[in-house]
Amino acid sequence: MQKLLVTGAAGLIGSEVVRHFCQRDWQVVGVDNNMRADFFGPNGDTVWNANQLKIQFSNYQHHSIDIRDRKAVIDLVSQTSPDAIVHCAAQPSHDLAASRPFDDFDVNAVGTLNLLEATRRYSTQTPFVHLSTNKVYGDEPNRLNLIERESRWDFADDQYFNGIKETFSVDQSKHSIFGASKLAADIMVQEYGRYFDMPSCCLRGGCLTGPNHSGVELHGFLSYLIKCNLTGKEYTIFGYKGKQVRDNIHSYDVARFIEEFISAPRVGEVYNLGGGRENSISILEAFKLIASISGKEMRYTYSDKARIGDHICYISDLTKIKQHYPRWNITKNLQDTFEEIYTSWEKRSRS
Helix, strand or coil: CCEEEEECCCCHHHHHHHHHHHCCCCEEEEECCCHHHHHHCHHHCCHHHHHHHHHHCCCEEEECCCCCCHHHHHHHHHHHCCCEEEECCCCCCHHHHHHCHHHHHHHHHHHHHHHHHHHHHHCCCCCEEEEEEHHHHCCHHHHCCEEECCCCEEECCHHHCCCECCCCCCCCCCCHHHHHHHHHHHHHHHHHHHHHCCEEEEEEECEEECCCCCCECCECHHHHHHHHHHHCCCEEEECHHHCCEEEEEEHHHHHHHHHHHHHCCCECEEEEECCCHHHEEEHHHHHHHHHHHHCCCCCEEEECCCCCCCCCECCECCHHHHHHCCCCCCCCCHHHHHHHHHHHHHHHHHC
């Protein structure tokens, strides 16, 4: 039986990866110390998700380890002897990073280094998948020529119709403290791949979403927006007239790509991983879609102050990822994704 080590195992992507590989009869070892509850309070708690995994899968083993604990990480990798590692654990919030920069960098950058070195000491042949972010590009996408449409911003130049490519600059831009710590981790994953010839990749995610997200205002765009609609809570739009655009990818399709990469790994690669243009949506458009599902109009207020480092329009160009892995594609559209998230919040609200 093949063995997979997953960090951030109770989070959105981590739990999806656990489920995906457990269902394929892998033995999965999860690492998650519920740091989201520390970062975001009770609403960010992921214990419910960790408990579901323990109950659902006999081939899942959970460890409450802090990835900042270097010795614990090195020992776990050595003792686990994984056939592949998927690193999803992170501090994911722009706003929180600015108020807790040491925690942000220690989790995102140092925690990643701990895992990379633990992997290298164990085996340089073990595929290492890192969940990075499109925030490694900073606010550089905001300098592109944009056009304002009725309900969204869009790229004005045809060369960006399919979105942002992996060759887009990461320099001379404002990343937010979060974006900088994730960029440090991203570069380190690439370097360990090239320097030590380790199979590895950075997945520069757009808006990663799905029904297992414990979305909060500081992190989890669609999940939090849909939760606000369900509960009648007022949602705050931060700048750009609510026309800022994100391309959304369901966590299931992220897990499917990770499986493809592990089966045919490459060294030190980077991929922009999002929903592409077909799964892109603005905040105003998201309000309209969830209202059509729930039958409830969205309650919201508007703040002129945009979040630092926030993207006005971001769409992932999926050309490279599809060229390297032609068997992979997007299977979950926006309608499916919204309905699944809404149903999940309904169930949680009743429990």
